[in-house]
Amino acid sequence: MRKPGTAAVPARLRPLPLAVACAALAVSVLAGLLSGAADLPAGGVLKALLDLVPGVDVESGLSLIEWNVLVELRLPRVLMGALVGGLLALAGAGYQGVFRNPLADPYLLGAAAGAGVGATLVIVTLPAAPEFGVPLAAFVGALGGVLLAYTLGSMAGRGNGPGAATLVLAGVAVSSFLAAVQTFLQQLKVQELERIYSWILGGVGAADWRGLAMIAPYALVSTLVLLAHGRLLDVLAVGDEEASALGLSAARVRLVVLVAASLATACAVAVSGLIGFVGIVVPHVVRRLAGGSYRVVLPLSLLAGAAFLTLVDLLARTVVAPGELPLGVVTAFIGAPFFVMVLRATRGQVRT
Amino acid sequence: MTVKVAGLGVELDRRPILTGVDLHVPEGSWTAVIGPNGAGKSTLLRAVLGLLDGVGSVTVAGRDLRALKARDRARLVAYAPQNPELPPGMSVFDYTLLGRAPYIPYLGRESVRDRTIASDVLERLHLTSFAGRDLAHLSGGERQRVVLARALAQQSPVLVLDEPTTALDIGHQQQVMELIDALRLADGLTIVTTLHDLTLAGQYADALVLLAQGRVAAAGTPAEVLTRATIARHFAANVRVTTGAGGRPVLSLERPC
Numbered sequence: 001m002r003k004p005g006t007a008a009v010p011a012r013l014r015p016l017p018l019a020v021a022c023a024a025l026a027v028s029v030l031a032g033l034l035s036g037a038a039d040l041p042a043g044g045v046l047k048a049l050l051d052l053v054p055g056v057d058v059e060s061g062l063s064l065i066e067w068n069v070l071v072e073l074r075l076p077r078v079l080m081g082a083l084v085g086g087l088l089a090l091a092g093a094g095y096q097g098v099f100r101n102p103l104a105d106p107y108l109l110g111a112a113a114g115a116g117v118g119a120t121l122v123i124v125t126l127p128a129a130p131e132f133g134v135p136l137a138a139f140v141g142a143l144g145g146v147l148l149a150y151t152l153g154s155m156a157g158r159g160n161g162p163g164a165a166t167l168v169l170a171g172v173a174v175s176s177f178l179a180a181v182q183t184f185l186q187q188l189k190v191q192e193l194e195r196i197y198s199w200i201l202g203g204v205g206a207a208d209w210r211g212l213a214m215i216a217p218y219a220l221v222s223t224l225v226l227l228a229h230g231r232l233l234d235v236l237a238v239g240d241e242e243a244s245a246l247g248l249s250a251a252r253v254r255l256v257v258l259v260a261a262s263l264a265t266a267c268a269v270a271v272s273g274l275i276g277f278v279g280i281v282v283p284h285v286v287r288r289l290a291g292g293s294y295r296v297v298l299p300l301s302l303l304a305g306a307a308f309l310t311l312v313d314l315l316a317r318t319v320v321a322p323g324e325l326p327l328g329v330v331t332a333f334i335g336a337p338f339f340v341m342v343l344r345a346t347r348g349q350v351r352t
Numbered sequence: 353m354t355v356k357v358a359g360l361g362v363e364l365d366r367r368p369i370l371t372g373v374d375l376h377v378p379e380g381s382w383t384a385v386i387g388p389n390g391a392g393k394s395t396l397l398r399a400v401l402g403l404l405d406g407v408g409s410v411t412v413a414g415r416d417l418r419a420l421k422a423r424d425r426a427r428l429v430a431y432a433p434q435n436p437e438l439p440p441g442m443s444v445f446d447y448t449l450l451g452r453a454p455y456i457p458y459l460g461r462e463s464v465r466d467r468t469i470a471s472d473v474l475e476r477l478h479l480t481s482f483a484g485r486d487l488a489h490l491s492g493g494e495r496q497r498v499v500l501a502r503a504l505a506q507q508s509p510v511l512v513l514d515e516p517t518t519a520l521d522i523g524h525q526q527q528v529m530e531l532i533d534a535l536r537l538a539d540g541l542t543i544v545t546t547l548h549d550l551t552l553a554g555q556y557a558d559a560l561v562l563l564a565q566g567r568v569a570a571a572g573t574p575a576e577v578l579t580r581a582t583i584a585r586h587f588a589a590n591v592r593v594t595t596g597a598g599g600r601p602v603l604s605l606e607r608p609c
Contacts, residue, residue, distance in 0.1 A: 231462075245429075247421075
């Protein structure tokens with residue numbers, strides 16, 4: 001007889017890790033909103049935030065300039081940092097599930113190189129393009145790069161969609177090719193090098209509400225699709241053939257998850273340039289701390305990635321204030337030692 | 353349910369692996385596919401699972417397997433591969449629960465019933481105390497039983513097992529084979545296995561099919577197939593065949609003189 005309560009419980013997102021991740025995100029967002037180059041009074045900021053909640057009316061006591069700094073600069077920037085971090089970490093977890101490889105990252109199939117070509121092309125050929133030109137081109141370029149890799153992979157694979165290994169190889173080829181195109185383009189107009197370079201280094205310093213609104217619909221769709229595929233990625237963990245024997249079309253799951261993860265990646269690179277590290281390390285930390293099921297890894301990566309990048313951006317804009325460090329540099333500079341720490345602390349608990 | 357294969361031909365990379373293979377496995381019986389390395393045994397199993405395209409027909413209870421959707425197929429035939437992929441970090445219970453995948457809607461989740469079935473299967477295979485154990489921390493015999501548990505959770509009437517005794521010592525081999533036979537009798541399962549140990553195949557299977565170079569070289573009861581002459585011809589091995597309990601043949605290897 002099985003006693004009640006001793007029945008095994010399947011891997012699920014438990015309330016405690018979820019609460020911890022939500023709390024971490026809330027704390028980082030608050031910290032991001034409370035500190036910055038302009039010295040806003042903490043009480044005023046909190047009251048102003050409350051005032052922004054529909055239906056609540058609180059007198060913040062902030063001057064018009066302070067109000068504008070908070071609502072037009074700081075708030076969109078913090079939200080953008082959180083969104084980009086969440087999307088990159090979630091997309092990374094999705095890629096890792098699809099390729100059954102913990103070393104996969106969101107740029108594996110040419111999203112970064114494609115976005116680079118798009119952004120560089122606009123900067124070089126249309127220097128006077130409207131503000132949204134570069135993000136739009138980066139977005140299209142990222143999706144184009146992945147599409148190219150997937151098409152090439154399908155041509156090389158046999159029927160039934162490309163296998164994971166073929167896709168990775170196609171991604172490597174497409175990335176190198178597009179990187180060469182990007183280098184060629186940027187050499188055409190060396191006077192724009194600085195602008196191109198600063199885009200590549202990545203950052204959310206230019207974030208505004210319009211940028212947020214631009215990517216919000218795609219970000220929402222890709223997030224929902226990815227979060228819904230946790231169980232299927234767990235089935236895929238036994239490999240294509242066994243997954244097929246379990247009644248699952250591995251090729252279809254792979255395609256859907258890749259499309260969603262690439263869309264999420266494209267959103268992130270469009271507004272923030274190339275920020276490495278988040279997509280590969282955040283899912284790992286989550287896996288180490290909360291377990292390897294994708295039903296846990298996907299939602300927690302979203303939250304932890306958002307918290308992580310919010311904090312990193314806070315550091316990037318305060319450490320050398322009034323100057324700023326490029327976000328992509330800080331992610332790795334902070335992230336790498338932190339990652340080593342987590343690896344050491346959880347040694348022997350999880351095999352990756 | 354009866355498994356029938358007729359005139360099956362499979363090519364991989366334009367190389368014929370199987371040619372004109374017929375197989376008839378009556379409901380509730382156990383058929384073992386034997387043959388030398390590279391004869392196409394695993395390919396035959398994968399074709400029976402509907403994982404490979406080819407000419408000829410594969411039917412289970414009269415239904416064409418390759419015309420079925422993957423999830424309907426998985427409700428008819430369960431599979432335990434020779435080298436199963438055991439994702440490290442996954443628990444035995446979650447792994448067993450994967451067997452319920454053909455019953456869960458695409459974006460759905462496991463029901464209470466699915467979890468109960470998985471728990472019951474674990475209990476039946478005396479694995480309840482392993483439910484929370486990481487797949488990475490199992491011995492060979494435990495691993496084999498866990499893979500069997502996943503296949504049983506599928507509740508399919510046909511069980512296809514590729515070398516279920518690989519890498520097991522003689523005691524665990526016997527244990528796993530007895531377990532499979534007990535499950536077959538209890539649930540009326542139809543079983544198709546490959547087995548490289550001929551004596552073991554002769555002890556448990558109702559019928560043997562000897563594959564050689566992609567064709568059926570001999571088929572019938574163990575006593576009909578496992579003869580000194582047949583083994584010498586297709587395995588190039590020198591064996592003595594004696595008759596053991598129940599008239600089943602026992603093979604012993606002898607040095608050629």
